[in-house]
Amino acid sequence: MMQAIAAPDAGLDDVIEVRGLEAGYGGARVLSGVGFTVRKGAVLGVLGRNGVGKSTLVGALLNLGPTVRGSVTVKGHAVAGWPTHRIVRLGIGIVPQGRGMFPNLSVSDNLRLAVLGARAARPGGWTLERVYDSFPKLSQRRGTLAGSLSGGERQLAAMARALLTQADILILDEPTEGLAPLIVEEVVVDNIRTLRREGVTVVLVEQNLALALDLADEAIVLADGGIVFCGSAETLRRREDIQNEYLGV
Numbered sequence: 001m002m003q004a005i006a007a008p009d010a011g012l013d014d015v016i017e018v019r020g021l022e023a024g025y026g027g028a029r030v031l032s033g034v035g036f037t038v039r040k041g042a043v044l045g046v047l048g049r050n051g052v053g054k055s056t057l058v059g060a061l062l063n064l065g066p067t068v069r070g071s072v073t074v075k076g077h078a079v080a081g082w083p084t085h086r087i088v089r090l091g092i093g094i095v096p097q098g099r100g101m102f103p104n105l106s107v108s109d110n111l112r113l114a115v116l117g118a119r120a121a122r123p124g125g126w127t128l129e130r131v132y133d134s135f136p137k138l139s140q141r142r143g144t145l146a147g148s149l150s151g152g153e154r155q156l157a158a159m160a161r162a163l164l165t166q167a168d169i170l171i172l173d174e175p176t177e178g179l180a181p182l183i184v185e186e187v188v189v190d191n192i193r194t195l196r197r198e199g200v201t202v203v204l205v206e207q208n209l210a211l212a213l214d215l216a217d218e219a220i221v222l223a224d225g226g227i228v229f230c231g232s233a234e235t236l237r238r239r240e241d242i243q244n245e246y247l248g249v
Helices: 054-062 084-088 107-116 128-134 136-140 151-164 181-197 211-213 233-238 240-246
Strands: 014-025 028-040 043-047 067-074 091-096 167-171 201-206 216-224 226-232
Touching: 014 136, 014 201, 028 054, 028 201, 028 216, 028 226, 043 054, 043 211, 054 084, 054 167, 054 201, 054 226, 084 091, 091 151, 107 128, 107 136, 128 136, 128 151, 136 151, 151 167, 151 181, 151 201, 167 181, 181 201, 181 211, 181 226, 201 211, 211 233, 216 240, 226 233, 226 240, 233 240
Parallel strands: 043 201, 043 216, 091 167, 167 201
Antiparallel strands: 014 028, 014 067, 216 226
């Protein structure tokens, strides 16, 4: 396996730092020796083929299932072993693969549940009123059962729900899955660019290489149980060898 490019040293602006991470299930190791940092206000693209451990990495960051060894630091706190609710209270919101809405509750009720569990609002933070102003489609559909929404509408609602927890770090797990290209541009691309302008840090787990490189500042590529590339998105754009061998381009 190609030796991974070393992750940059962590600094004061790093809000997530991972070092020597091992993660797996039931004694089966999925990831080993994973290390990277995420800078405050940046977009990190997490890339790789199906089955290489992208969702396992998300689970390891938030203690959502896999057994974890190594160091995971969020905003200076060593969080490995913390319960998930305590980690997210540091300001992490997740938009899970499959959106994760309560299908038998209305859009409004799904969003209100997020508000109930939110950490203290900061000046300029997200409120229901701001969500409905920012996402007019959700305002129009607030009384609709979440299970009746289109794929793009569910993605919007899931993003809004994460923001209502007052998160300033947003993890998006395969946000374009199942969406038509026009909806991807309107729902995913435009909103990530808006969040970046507002200083939200984004971890974008994605298979769409072109989209990820268009949005990301930094990128990591997962393969063979570890990281085979860690560097700038612009560098990865030029590395056709990495793309061809590990991303199927």
